[in-house]
Amino acid sequence: MKENRFYAAPGKRFRLKDYDPADTGKYKSHAHAKKTLDDNIERLQRYQDLLFSGNSYSLLIILQAMDAAGKDGTIKHVMSGVNPAGCEVSAFKQPSQQELDHDFLWRCYKELPERGMIGIFSRSYYEEVLVVRVHPKFLDAERLPGFGGPDETFWKHRFQAINDMEKHLVRNGTVILKFFLHLSKEEQARRFLGRIEDPGKNWKFSDADLEERLRWDDYMACYEDMINHTSTKHAGWYVIPADSKWFTHLCVSDIIVETLKGLKLKYPSVSAEQKERLQAAREALGRK
Numbered sequence: 354m355k356e357n358r359f360y361a362a363p364g365k366r367f368r369l370k371d372y373d374p375a376d377t378g379k380y381k382s383h384a385h386a387k388k389t390l391d392d393n394i395e396r397l398q399r400y401q402d403l404l405f406s407g408n409s410y411s412l413l414i415i416l417q418a419m420d421a422a423g424k425d426g427t428i429k430h431v432m433s434g435v436n437p438a439g440c441e442v443s444a445f446k447q448p449s450q451q452e453l454d455h456d457f458l459w460r461c462y463k464e465l466p467e468r469g470m471i472g473i474f475s476r477s478y479y480e481e482v483l484v485v486r487v488h489p490k491f492l493d494a495e496r497l498p499g500f501g502g503p504d505e506t507f508w509k510h511r512f513q514a515i516n517d518m519e520k521h522l523v524r525n526g527t528v529i530l531k532f533f534l535h536l537s538k539e540e541q542a543r544r545f546l547g548r549i550e551d552p553g554k555n556w557k558f559s560d561a562d563l564e565e566r567l568r569w570d571d572y573m574a575c576y577e578d579m580i581n582h583t584s585t586k587h588a589g590w591y592v593i594p595a596d597s598k599w600f601t602h603l604c605v606s607d608i609i610v611e612t613l614k615g616l617k618l619k620y621p622s623v624s625a626e627q628k629e630r631l632q633a634a635r636e637a638l639g640r641k
């Protein structure tokens with residue numbers, strides 16, 4: 354998938370302005386993309402079965418985005434064909450006191466997918482170089498010894514810790530896919546208004562969302578720096594256009610399916626001895 358045009362290639366300077374949130378590629382409408390999307394969902398179902406039966410690799414999918422960019426909808430649509438027994442979603446919100454009593458990777462590390470499983474992180478340890486960087490006051494609650502305030506080195510060390518941990522996971526069989534759902538500020542306003550005007554969606558809106566929106570440019574600078582420092586050969590970032598929900602679903606499903614395909618997964622092979630036992634079981638069940 355490294356040739357995917359939404360891939361933020363490691364080693365190449367990443368600039369957010371080179372990526373258009375309204376991009377829909379060669380597709381003009383949802384109807385136009387529907388067949389490919391449906392195919393992807395079906396293919397994902399088959400690959401998940403292989404992943405689960407192989408019980409060797411695991412797949413970690415990380416979703417990061419501004420509010421209303423469609424993290425939940427992406428999970429709901431892209432995973433709609435997947436066996437729930439092989440998939441686990443973890444959402445990371447403001448850390449609890451117990452979580453703050455540990456290092457910043459701890460709470461996510463505990464939720465990593467087991468072999469054979471797909472784990473989806475809706476937000477992740479990347480919040481520690483995003484919301485925490487935009488609001489450094491959150492660091493007070495982390496009570497880091499000898500901490501004198503966040504400087505460039507502090508954030509570099511966080512990027513380094515993340516890269517090292519991800520490399521370790523990849524070496525041990527976790528495939529990592531990281532998606533930044535790239536929404537425009539204008540589309541976010543439209544979606545917020547939709548949530549305010551539709552009583553059925555009121556519950557989705559919070560005043561805090563509006564406050565974070567005021568810091569839009571700061572967030573974008575943090576996202577850009579984060580991608581520049583943590584898009585690595587072993588775990589690269591994909592910057593997915595998010596102004597059209599159906600195109601987001603199409604891109605994300607495409608990348609997941611192609612990545613799983615690239616693993617060349619096979620059902621576990623059956624030994625001659627197992628075949629004999631299967632035949633004996635067959636006969637015991639009344640078949641010759």
Ligand code: ATP
Nearest residue numbers: 420425444445446447448475476480481484485491
């Ligand atoms: P949705 O709004 O779709 O339900 P969400 O992921 O935005 O999903 P919220 O409960 O609205 O969930 O917000 C969670 C908030 O927690 C976000 O503003 C996020 O930035 C914040 N958060 C996540 N991790 C941390 C962290 N480590 N430190 C401080 N805040 C965090």
Ligand code: MG
Nearest residue numbers: 420421559562
């Ligand atoms: Mg929210």
